[in-house]
Amino acid sequence: MRVDERLFGALICLLGVVVLWHSAGFPEVAEQYYGPAMFPSIIGWGFVISGTWLFGAAVRRSGASRGLISFPDWRGSWRGAVSVVLMLVAILAFIYLGDWVGFQILSFVTLVLLYLTAGRGVLKSIAIAFAVTLCLDLLFSKLLRVPLPSGLLTDFPRLI
Amino acid sequence: MDYLVPALRLVLQPDTLWAVMLASLFGFIVGALPGLTATMAVALLVPITFLLSPLAAIASIVAASAMAIFAGDIPGALLRIPGTPASAAYVEESYKLTLAGRGGYVLGVNATCSMIGGVIGTAVLILAAPLLADVALSFSAFEFFWLSFLGLSCGAFVAGDAPLKGGIAMLVGLLISTVGMEYSSGFPRFTFGNPNLLEGVSFIPALIGMFALPEILRSLLKGAAVISASGAKVTDDWKSVFSSIFRYRRVTLRSSALGTAIGILPGAGADIASWISFAVAKRFSKEPKKWGTGHIEGVIAGSSANNAALGGAWIPALVFAIPGDTITAIAIGVLYLKGMNPGPAVFINNADLVYAVFLVFILANLLLLPFGWVAVRLAKVVLGIPRDILMPALFILAIVGAFAIDNDFSGVWIMLCLGVIAYVLEECGFPIAPIVLGIVLGKIVEQNLVQSLISTQGNLLGFFERPVSAVLGVVTILIWSWSLLRWARRRLRGAASEPTG
Numbered sequence: 329m330r331v332d333e334r335l336f337g338a339l340i341c342l343l344g345v346v347v348l349w350h351s352a353g354f355p356e357v358a359e360q361y362y363g364p365a366m367f368p369s370i371i372g373w374g375f376v377i378s379g380t381w382l383f384g385a386a387v388r389r390s391g392a393s394r395g396l397i398s399f400p401d402w403r404g405s406w407r408g409a410v411s412v413v414l415m416l417v418a419i420l421a422f423i424y425l426g427d428w429v430g431f432q433i434l435s436f437v438t439l440v441l442l443y444l445t446a447g448r449g450v451l452k453s454i455a456i457a458f459a460v461t462l463c464l465d466l467l468f469s470k471l472l473r474v475p476l477p478s479g480l481l482t483d484f485p486r487l488i
Numbered sequence: 489m490d491y492l493v494p495a496l497r498l499v500l501q502p503d504t505l506w507a508v509m510l511a512s513l514f515g516f517i518v519g520a521l522p523g524l525t526a527t528m529a530v531a532l533l534v535p536i537t538f539l540l541s542p543l544a545a546i547a548s549i550v551a552a553s554a555m556a557i558f559a560g561d562i563p564g565a566l567l568r569i570p571g572t573p574a575s576a577a578y579v580e581e582s583y584k585l586t587l588a589g590r591g592g593y594v595l596g597v598n599a600t601c602s603m604i605g606g607v608i609g610t611a612v613l614i615l616a617a618p619l620l621a622d623v624a625l626s627f628s629a630f631e632f633f634w635l636s637f638l639g640l641s642c643g644a645f646v647a648g649d650a651p652l653k654g655g656i657a658m659l660v661g662l663l664i665s666t667v668g669m670e671y672s673s674g675f676p677r678f679t680f681g682n683p684n685l686l687e688g689v690s691f692i693p694a695l696i697g698m699f700a701l702p703e704i705l706r707s708l709l710k711g712a713a714v715i716s717a718s719g720a721k722v723t724d725d726w727k728s729v730f731s732s733i734f735r736y737r738r739v740t741l742r743s744s745a746l747g748t749a750i751g752i753l754p755g756a757g758a759d760i761a762s763w764i765s766f767a768v769a770k771r772f773s774k775e776p777k778k779w780g781t782g783h784i785e786g787v788i789a790g791s792s793a794n795n796a797a798l799g800g801a802w803i804p805a806l807v808f809a810i811p812g813d814t815i816t817a818i819a820i821g822v823l824y825l826k827g828m829n830p831g832p833a834v835f836i837n838n839a840d841l842v843y844a845v846f847l848v849f850i851l852a853n854l855l856l857l858p859f860g861w862v863a864v865r866l867a868k869v870v871l872g873i874p875r876d877i878l879m880p881a882l883f884i885l886a887i888v889g890a891f892a893i894d895n896d897f898s899g900v901w902i903m904l905c906l907g908v909i910a911y912v913l914e915e916c917g918f919p920i921a922p923i924v925l926g927i928v929l930g931k932i933v934e935q936n937l938v939q940s941l942i943s944t945q946g947n948l949l950g951f952f953e954r955p956v957s958a959v960l961g962v963v964t965i966l967i968w969s970w971s972l973l974r975w976a977r978r979r980l981r982g983a984a985s986e987p988t989g
Contacts, residue, residue: 330915331915347663351677357672362941364675364677367666367938368663371662375656378656409709415883419903422887423897426900427897435884435887438883439880442708442880443880460880460881464888474535474892475895476888476892
């Protein structure tokens with residue numbers, strides 16, 4: 329995904345304004361000149377100046393009008409596009425369903441879907457996904473003792 | 489010397505030695521796969537090192553980064569695709585030598601020069617860091633403010649070829665560093681009521697997001713790429729390796745010294761060290777006509793410099809908590825997590841650990857030679873791992889790693905948000921390294937700025953009253969002026985060359 333520099337400059341400038349506006353609401357510290365708003369305000373002004381600069385330079389440079397947002401990576405690659413959507417959905421699934429469904433099931437399902445999307449066969453996808461999930465579970469749960477949530481598998485006897 | 493025996497005892501602990509071995513293997517796999525950087529290897533490794541002892545954790549970072557930088561040479565020589573950006577400078581020379589049937593010779597030179605460069609960088613680190621720390625003990629908030637500001641300026645202006653974009657990236661990093669409770673008043677800034685953000689944006693998930701996620705995303709978008717190195721012939725030729733390095737010993741030493749010096753500069757790491765050393769070696773070569781035809785001199789220069797830069801980057805990281813490159817930025821985060829707070833006092837409070845880290849550096853670099861020998865034999869196996877099998881596995885590793893830092897899914901949120909931001913920024917030509925510098929240095933800059941302003945009652949001239957502070961301040965101002973002048977000159981030249989009619 330590529331964003332045109334004119335739009336990017338304008339967005340950076342807007343971010344600066346938002347930072348300045350938000351920081352203006354920070355309290356002042358009694359008997360102290362420099363409160364919590366000072367540093368974010370400097371950053372905010374930095375965004376406003378550099379965003380305006382980027383916008384101005386892009387406007388001067390740009391000849392024929394182009395799209396403000398383009399997706400050069402996505403052309404002709406439905407597998408890639410589906411994989412990326414799957415990735416984003418998987419991350420959200422881990423965040424919202426992680427505790428309930430559990431790491432092992434989510435990891436296995438995500439891997440199977442990603443391998444299938446990449447064009448691997450069903451059996452091969454299941455086998456590799458199972459092996460990878462098992463290795464990561466062993467590494468983090470057993471060796472490093474990270475309490476990965478097991479969710480639905482909590483009450484099932486562990487494989488290992 | 490008093491610390492050497494306890495330090496050696498720490499290094500010889502089985503967990504440290506295992507960490508070095510396994511991290512080297514991991515660094516080798518990630519480094520040898522084209523497109524995956526040494527920084528990505530380290531970022532993904534951190535959650536795994538999280539529960540290790542402080543020394544084993546640092547040892548694994550040192551070993552993985554040194555090995556990944558060397559391993560990046562392997563696909564460069566065999567496939568003409570640099571494994572990491574640090575190997576890009578001399579890939580043409582390496583590949584042409586491989587085509588001439590000298591693949592084993594090139595990889596032998598890569599491994600040996602990586603070891604020599606790494607050991608020289610470490611020697612400078614061991615000698616310079618404690619001396620600098622002695623001087624730095626007398627530093628006040630003014631000096632630390634200028635040092636950290638200098639680090640930010642170098643990262644944004646010196647290292648990149650697009651200072652405006654570098655500057656914006658740095659501001660993004662600084663903004664991220666302000667999230668959480670302000671250090672003097674405790675007022676929560678930019679947390680939007682989320683208690684997970686009170687302590688700030690968790691650093692390791694942020695790094696995993698910025699360095700691993702965009703790479704995985706790009707790789708999946710491009711689809712499967714199975715790389716085959718079947719055409720390349722790899723046979724040992726160690727006699728020629730050592731005779732070539734002896735013949736070009738001055739190039740080896742000069743490039744190692746140059747690499748170390750470049751590594752010390754904040755923001756300029758192994759990649760830039762390799763390019764500059766390659767260019768310098770070419771400029772002073774006695775055989776200029778051989779360059780571009782598969783000449784080993786360039787390979788020697790680049791391989792020595794990129795590993796030397798790794799040691800150099802640790803000098804500002806250990807002494808001032810200012811990272812020399814993205815790998816040391818991660819290492820600083822780990823040092824804080826492990827209670828080994830970097831800064832001049834680390835040489836007093838944790839002297840035995842610091843000297844153990846030095847020993848680990850030497851060990852990791854010396855191991856490059858035998859590991860390199862094995863690695864050359866494993867090269868074809870690793871290069872044959874299909875990308876579409878590996879990337880989803882690394883994706884799950886990234887999620888679990890982001891979770892494991894705080895045992896909380898808020899880390900995964902941070903990874904996702906910063907991964908998406910980094911991906912979009914990179915696609916638009918913004919560098920990522922200044923963001924990391926901004927996150928690491930933001931708090932240091934702010935705290936020292938506020939302390940200095942309070943002590944001078946807002947008088948900015950007070951920032952130039954102490955001699956070291958004045959020198960650092962002038963250097964920082966010169967860097968800014970030089971960058972602005974260069975930009976203005978380019979603008980004027982551009983305006984002059986435009987057709988007027």
